[in-house]
Amino acid sequence: MSLKFGHRKLYINGELREGSSGSTFEVVSPGNGEVCGSVAWASKEDTELALKSAQEGFELWSAMPIAERNVWIAKLRNQLIKNEDLLRDSIMFEMGKNWHVTAEDFKSITDSLEYYPEEIEKIQETEIVDRDGTHTHHMVSQPLGVAVAFLAYNFPLLNLGFKLGPALAAGCSIILKPSEFSPISAYIIGELAHQINFPKGVITVICGDTPEVGIPLCESTIPQLITMIGSTQTAQKLIEQSSKSSIKRYSMECGGNAPFIVFDDADVSAAIELGAGMKLYNSGQICVAPNRYFIHESIIDQFSEGLVAKFNEAKIGFDKDDNPDIGPMANRQSVDKIQNIINDAVAQGGQVLAGGKSIDKPGYYFEPTAIRLSNPKAAVLQEEIFGPVSLIVPFKSQEEVLGLANDTEAGLASYVFSSDENKLDYFSKHLAFGEVQLNGVKYDIYLPHGGIKNSGIGHDCSPYALDDYLVKKRVTKTL
Numbered sequence: 001m002s003l004k005f006g007h008r009k010l011y012i013n014g015e016l017r018e019g020s021s022g023s024t025f026e027v028v029s030p031g032n033g034e035v036c037g038s039v040a041w042a043s044k045e046d047t048e049l050a051l052k053s054a055q056e057g058f059e060l061w062s063a064m065p066i067a068e069r070n071v072w073i074a075k076l077r078n079q080l081i082k083n084e085d086l087l088r089d090s091i092m093f094e095m096g097k098n099w100h101v102t103a104e105d106f107k108s109i110t111d112s113l114e115y116y117p118e119e120i121e122k123i124q125e126t127e128i129v130d131r132d133g134t135h136t137h138h139m140v141s142q143p144l145g146v147a148v149a150f151l152a153y154n155f156p157l158l159n160l161g162f163k164l165g166p167a168l169a170a171g172c173s174i175i176l177k178p179s180e181f182s183p184i185s186a187y188i189i190g191e192l193a194h195q196i197n198f199p200k201g202v203i204t205v206i207c208g209d210t211p212e213v214g215i216p217l218c219e220s221t222i223p224q225l226i227t228m229i230g231s232t233q234t235a236q237k238l239i240e241q242s243s244k245s246s247i248k249r250y251s252m253e254c255g256g257n258a259p260f261i262v263f264d265d266a267d268v269s270a271a272i273e274l275g276a277g278m279k280l281y282n283s284g285q286i287c288v289a290p291n292r293y294f295i296h297e298s299i300i301d302q303f304s305e306g307l308v309a310k311f312n313e314a315k316i317g318f319d320k321d322d323n324p325d326i327g328p329m330a331n332r333q334s335v336d337k338i339q340n341i342i343n344d345a346v347a348q349g350g351q352v353l354a355g356g357k358s359i360d361k362p363g364y365y366f367e368p369t370a371i372r373l374s375n376p377k378a379a380v381l382q383e384e385i386f387g388p389v390s391l392i393v394p395f396k397s398q399e400e401v402l403g404l405a406n407d408t409e410a411g412l413a414s415y416v417f418s419s420d421e422n423k424l425d426y427f428s429k430h431l432a433f434g435e436v437q438l439n440g441v442k443y444d445i446y447l448p449h450g451g452i453k454n455s456g457i458g459h460d461c462s463p464y465a466l467d468d469y470l471v472k473k474r475v476t477k478t479l
Helices: 044-063 066-082 084-095 099-120 156-170 184-195 214-219 232-242 268-284 300-313 332-347 398-406 421-430 463-469
Strands: 010-012 015-017 024-028 035-040 126-128 135-143 146-150 174-177 203-205 223-229 249-253 258-262 290-296 351-354 369-372 389-395 413-417 435-438 470-478
Touching: 010 044, 010 184, 015 184, 035 084, 035 184, 044 135, 044 146, 044 174, 044 203, 044 214, 066 084, 066 099, 066 156, 066 184, 084 099, 084 156, 084 184, 099 156, 099 463, 146 156, 146 214, 156 174, 156 184, 156 223, 156 463, 174 184, 174 214, 184 203, 214 223, 214 232, 223 232, 223 463, 232 249, 249 463, 258 268, 258 398, 268 290, 268 300, 268 389, 268 413, 290 300, 290 398, 300 351, 300 369, 300 389, 332 351, 332 369, 332 389, 389 398, 398 421, 413 421, 421 435, 463 470
Parallel strands: 146 174, 146 223, 174 203, 223 249, 258 290, 258 413, 290 389, 369 389, 413 435
Antiparallel strands: 010 015, 010 203, 024 035, 126 135, 135 470, 351 369
16 A cells, blocks of 8 residues: 555664564544554653663763754754655644644744754853852753653644754753654654754654553653643643652643633624634644633624634635645544534533534544533533534623633633723733733744643743753852
8 A cells, every 4th residue: 555654663762763563553644534654653662762762862962062952953953944845744644734734833843943042042040149248159050851742633743843942952852752643744853853863862753552652751760851732631641650750840731721702892803703713723623722702792693693604614625725724633533522522512502503513524524613502601611622613602791701711620721802901901810821812812932832720831932941941950159
């Protein structure tokens, strides 16, 4: 059988290699339901070699001057740029992204490999003045150690870039464990690192079954940082597994349940545009996508009609030339999950205004769906949807909607639309989320991205991400 992306190998200790057991894993494209490539599948023996070589790689990389490390990072970035079409093509097929959506993934990883080498050079020793004049004190930053990154399937290169850039710039080696649903692009990153003879052991790309790869990575005493982009449940498992053997540092970007609040004094058209766009973009498989649309009762009909129109007009497909508005879900499990959420919403009194079912065609497609709920306490509102479904709920007052918005264990992103500056200021202070977006949305590599409550620990993007990969050491000298 001819596979579009052929067979890809593990990248361990600077070498491309098959798994020691000879096992392989076939990757199915969500766009057509066909196998698009295969990857070498790691065993526990491979994982142990990856850990050992990553420790050796850290010792080499951390001792290298920052200027020399940055030259290597620039070489890697240039190699990625030379292979942009291959990388974007790989995530289009492995994840089912529309071609125009793949641009964000690629830009994110190349931006990260440019931004963090610049930021690391800005970090300087901090002096602490001695109260008695008898000592000097300085705080210095040093590389932490081996990092292990568990990556979600929804943005394969973006997620990888958010970890790779700061890790390399800080002087850490990193073991990249991509999702089994979208590993091909990560394996290609390993190939590109190999092509330029990147220092061995500094970057590792490995994937395999949880008992053979995930658990040994966590239980080893070699990693100093476990970092992840994924669900809250996965984060809890990783912390439990990894804390048994040693104290480690954690950086987790977990699931969200974003409220999308639209007041009666808002620009409703702008709210509709963004509210629909974030459910169509990447098929709603975005941790910061709005789930709970709280719309003032006086404009809920206007908003609902506008959202439904956008959903009904959306072109569904998987083709570079057609430029569809929404593509497939990442896998069959996601389709089944979305259908169950819709069934639950209807059982809890929800009215389906648009969509509501999967599409009978090869691949994993689902109609963009809008559901109106009259019960603001419906249990389905506590679910992270991670798909093209909008749950629309009316509200009467500012106090009511604040309580509803904060009534979740998640705390990643939130959205508020209003023309009242006092109202925007109030909600920016009282919404219990790591990000509050007012009258729009903006993300970039220099802007901090992180959650509170069950949505995570630490930050991706911005200089704050470097904190996860650096040790702060106090040096005191007697005068």
